[in-house]
Amino acid sequence: xxxxxxxxxxxxxxxxxxxxxxxxxxxxxxxxxxxxxxxxxxxxxxxxxxxxxxxxxxxxxxxxxxxxxxxxxxxxxxxxxxxxxxxxxxxxxxxxxxxxxxxxxxxxxxxxxxxxxxxxxxxxxxxxxxxxxxxxxxxxxxxxxxxxxxxxxxxxxxxxxxxxxxxxxxxxxxxxxxxxxxxxxxxxxxxxxxxxxxxxxxxxxxxxxxxxxxxxxxxxxxxxxxxxxxxxxxx
Amino acid sequence: xxxxxxxxxxxxxxxxxxxxxxxxxxxxxxxxxxxxxxxxxxxxxxxxxxxxxxxxxxxxxxxxxxxxxxxxxxxxxxxxxxxxxxxxxxxxxxxxxxxxxxxxxxxxxxxxxxxxxxxxxxxxxxxxxxxxxxxxxxxxxxxxxxxxxxxxxxxxxxxxxxxxxxxxxxxxxxxxxxxxxxxxxxxxxxxxxxxxxxxxxxxxxxxxxxxxxxxxxxxxxxxxxxxxxxxxxxxxxxxxxxxxxxxxxxxxxxxxxxxxxxxxxxxxxxxxxxxxxxxxxxxxxxx
Numbered sequence: 181x182x183x184x185x186x187x188x189x190x191x192x193x194x195x196x197x198x199x200x201x202x203x204x205x206x207x208x209x210x211x212x213x214x215x216x217x218x219x220x221x222x223x224x225x226x227x228x229x230x231x232x233x234x235x236x237x238x239x240x241x242x243x244x245x246x247x248x249x250x251x252x253x254x255x256x257x258x259x260x261x262x263x264x265x266x267x268x269x270x271x272x273x274x275x276x277x278x279x280x281x282x283x284x285x286x287x288x289x290x291x292x293x294x295x296x297x298x299x300x301x302x303x304x305x306x307x308x309x310x311x312x313x314x315x316x317x318x319x320x321x322x323x324x325x326x327x328x329x330x331x332x333x334x335x336x337x338x339x340x341x342x343x344x345x346x347x348x349x350x351x352x353x354x355x356x357x358x359x360x361x362x363x364x365x366x367x368x369x370x371x372x373x374x375x376x377x378x379x380x381x382x383x384x385x386x387x388x389x390x391x392x393x394x395x396x397x398x399x400x401x402x403x404x405x406x407x408x409x410x411x412x413x414x415x
Numbered sequence: 416x417x418x419x420x421x422x423x424x425x426x427x428x429x430x431x432x433x434x435x436x437x438x439x440x441x442x443x444x445x446x447x448x449x450x451x452x453x454x455x456x457x458x459x460x461x462x463x464x465x466x467x468x469x470x471x472x473x474x475x476x477x478x479x480x481x482x483x484x485x486x487x488x489x490x491x492x493x494x495x496x497x498x499x500x501x502x503x504x505x506x507x508x509x510x511x512x513x514x515x516x517x518x519x520x521x522x523x524x525x526x527x528x529x530x531x532x533x534x535x536x537x538x539x540x541x542x543x544x545x546x547x548x549x550x551x552x553x554x555x556x557x558x559x560x561x562x563x564x565x566x567x568x569x570x571x572x573x574x575x576x577x578x579x580x581x582x583x584x585x586x587x588x589x590x591x592x593x594x595x596x597x598x599x600x601x602x603x604x605x606x607x608x609x610x611x612x613x614x615x616x617x618x619x620x621x622x623x624x625x626x627x628x629x630x631x632x633x634x635x636x637x638x639x640x641x642x643x644x645x646x647x648x649x650x651x652x653x654x655x656x657x658x659x660x661x662x663x664x665x666x667x668x669x670x671x672x673x674x675x676x677x678x679x680x681x682x683x684x685x686x687x688x689x690x691x692x693x694x695x696x697x698x699x700x701x702x
Contacts, residue, residue: 254596266591283596285577
């Protein structure tokens with residue numbers, strides 16, 4: 181579904197990503213592990229069209245994404261839920277969700293149906309629908325962010341550290357919801373530092389260090405790998 | 416008592432014009448963070464276009480106003496495409512200098528065609544309405560009603576339509592807007608077009624009770640900047656309320672103190688309000 185071949189990204193003279201090649205197949209839940217500054221966000225922004233790769237090729241269902249405008253990438257079905265949520269803080273929760281349907285704005289009937297599905301995933305948002313998104317707790321804001329991304333009807337959903345800064349109980353719930361979204365048919369690419377919880381719901385994982393992919397494998401291999409355990413799980 | 420009400424009408428008239436100009440300025444600032452110094456020149460071109468359509472083409476006042484709005488909207492889009500868009504990644508001082516460049520350029524072009532004489536735009540609404548001793552010239556009433564209708568229409572567009580909401584979304588979170596697939600270029604062009612329309616309509620409404628000349632935008636844009644600083648940069652209610660505050664202060668100050676000091680009042684208020692609330696009256700930032 182998503183294929184990256186030898187992707188490089190430079191910020192001026194600094195090489196943020198070097199020779200990244202990876203694939204995500206339809207229906208998979210793929211996790212990208214890595215420390216802060218490893219290049220996970222840069223990689224996601226390159227896929228979303230927010231940064232231009234300096235080399236290599238990014239393909240999504242045989243369409244070339246490199247150099248495409250961010251709006252075209254979203255219309256194409258690749259939607260990112262970014263780190264830090266990037267909500268519209270003074271808009272209500274409902275308005276935030278509806279803005280997620282911007283690329284499908286002509287299909288009002290479909291959007292209404294989709295909104296109900298999203299509210300089924302996050303029932304608490306229904307009570308908060310008219311509150312400004314900026315006034316919600318961190319966990320609820322993260323739900324709005326994921327809900328807004330789901331409103332764009334992604335075929336590939338990219339989640340950048342959705343558990344960042346959330347309470348442990350909320351984190352567990354968040355991973356359960358991500359698993360649910362995946363099992364309902366959306367392919368998921370997930371960046372996480374919470375390696376153990378992420379690997380438990382993943383099909384496969386990649387490990388990134390200093391802008392390079394250094395390891396990959398399926399869930400069991402990764403969970404059993406000594407280096408991964410030492411570096412990311414701490415056990 | 417009647418003189419007091421007369422000042423209210425004057426305050427509303429001035430406030431409406433200032434509010435319309437400041438709205439365009441604050442919308443552009445809100446999404447692109449450009450203080451568009453050329454906005455006053457767009458206002459001036461708007462008045463000259465109405466003048467041109469009415470005296471040279473002989474069309475009706477309304478048609479002239481619509482034509483002027485269309486021309487200035489296109490002009491504003493051209494400013495965005497040809498000047499501000501190419502400068503989007505340059506250091507922030509560049510687009511400020513470019514804005515002043517556009518201002519000087521537009522003034523020079525207008526002076527080339529029409530000279531620097533003062534001209535009068537004649538509106539068909541020259542009558543005077545008398546409400547039991549309270550005298551309201553028709554044109555002033557038109558300004559107040561016109562501005563009110565325009566502000567309501569703009570609010571409906573921004574709040575009730577998906578296309579309008581993209582402007583608000585972009586102002587609140589640029590990255591968020593990209594993530595939901597909003598096209599930044601489209602929003603930028605649309606915002607400049609709206610600001611152009613507001614400036615042209617404000618100028619066409621105000622010109623019949625004032626004069627048309629190439630430097631007519633200077634004082635208006637200075638006051639519009641005062642208004643959006645007072646109201647909070649990028650705030651729509653702030654621009655409207657700020658416009659009214661300055662309009663009323665000028666009308667009453669001019670009447671009760673002296674008309675000679677009328678133009679100082681706005682700047683005096685700016686100093687006063689900023690010493691109490693440095694972030695402006697309606698500054699955004701409710702998180």
